[in-house]
Amino acid sequence: MSSPVPVPVSPATLADFFAGRHIPAYCVADVRTIRAPAGRHPRDILPSCRTIIIFAIVMPDRLFFGTEREQSEATNAIRNTLESTAYSLRDLLEREGSASVAVVPFHQFVVQDGILRGRLSLKHCAADAGFGILGDNSLLIHPRYGNRLALAAAVTEQEIEPGPLQAGTATCTHCNRCTDACPAGAIRCGVVTQTSCRNLTDYVPHPLRPLAWRMMRGTWSARLVTVLLNMTASRVEIRGTCTACMTACPHFKIPER
Numbered sequence: 001m002s003s004p005v006p007v008p009v010s011p012a013t014l015a016d017f018f019a020g021r022h023i024p025a026y027c028v029a030d031v032r033t034i035r036a037p038a039g040r041h042p043r044d045i046l047p048s049c050r051t052i053i054i055f056a057i058v059m060p061d062r063l064f065f066g067t068e069r070e071q072s073e074a075t076n077a078i079r080n081t082l083e084s085t086a087y088s089l090r091d092l093l094e095r096e097g098s099a100s101v102a103v104v105p106f107h108q109f110v111v112q113d114g115i116l117r118g119r120l121s122l123k124h125c126a127a128d129a130g131f132g133i134l135g136d137n138s139l140l141i142h143p144r145y146g147n148r149l150a151l152a153a154a155v156t157e158q159e160i161e162p163g164p165l166q167a168g169t170a171t172c173t174h175c176n177r178c179t180d181a182c183p184a185g186a187i188r189c190g191v192v193t194q195t196s197c198r199n200l201t202d203y204v205p206h207p208l209r210p211l212a213w214r215m216m217r218g219t220w221s222a223r224l225v226t227v228l229l230n231m232t233a234s235r236v237e238i239r240g241t242c243t244a245c246m247t248a249c250p251h252f253k254i255p256e257r
């Protein structure tokens with residue numbers, strides 16, 4: 001028996017899908033436009049993929065200005081929304097007969113060259129897809145929602161028309177406000193040193209850091225760290241995070257909250 005012929009998901013179906021889930025921003029891109037390095041390209045997740053669909057929700061004020069408990073609740077709520085949407089999107093694409101994979105933040109980590117990264121760099125993919133640009137603090141700046149977007153994606157072997165076009169343009173003015181605001185001095189000349197960033201150091205007890213950083217740089221030990229992280233990441237409660245380089249940026253202020 002021959003396999004069913006995939007039915008392309010139309011732009012209108014995608015628009016309805018995201019509107020129904022109150023997802024404010026998304027874009028569809030041909031994976032040939034994604035310049036991610038080998039090992040972290042969408043094709044490393046799904047070799048036959050042709051399209052990446054990136055979507056985002058706006059991070060609420062309480063994530064930045066709430067108590068630690070409110071920040072933690074907001075982060076977990078964002079994680080739940082992104083995960084449920086990404087898995088529903090994958091299911092929608094697979095129902096139409098195309099192999100697809102959901103890509104969510106907070107897990108699917110890989111440690112490479114001493115740096116902890118997502119299995120797929122959603123923000124780099126988003127920038128390549130024309131969804132915004134990367135600022136000196138390494139965060140995505142979207143023309144409408146500034147640096148307030150939390151991203152997830154699905155990759156699929158289905159060929160889907162790219163779009164929609166993002167209205168306006170975003171720019172990093174290299175104003176250095178993010179560099180000046182960083183309490184850890186982790187940003188220098190547009191590069192963020194991850195092992196100085198509090199969003200990593202806060203999770204690694206001080207006495208263990210030299211060993212942890214060394215393990216992240218070794219070939220085999222980095223693989224071990226990757227396996228351990230991916231086994232435990234979904235069970236780790238995300239605590240309040242440092243957002244100083246976000247809130248200091250002029251692109252933090254967006255017209256709609």
Ligand code: SF4
Pocket residue numbers: 135136137138171172173174175176177178179248249250251
């Ligand atoms: S604070 Fe200034 S330098 Fe930093 S990302 Fe924003 S616009 Fe760019």
Ligand code: SF4
Pocket residue numbers: 137181182183184185186187192196197198199242243244245246
């Ligand atoms: S998240 Fe905090 S510690 Fe990390 S680079 Fe930004 S301001 Fe610095």
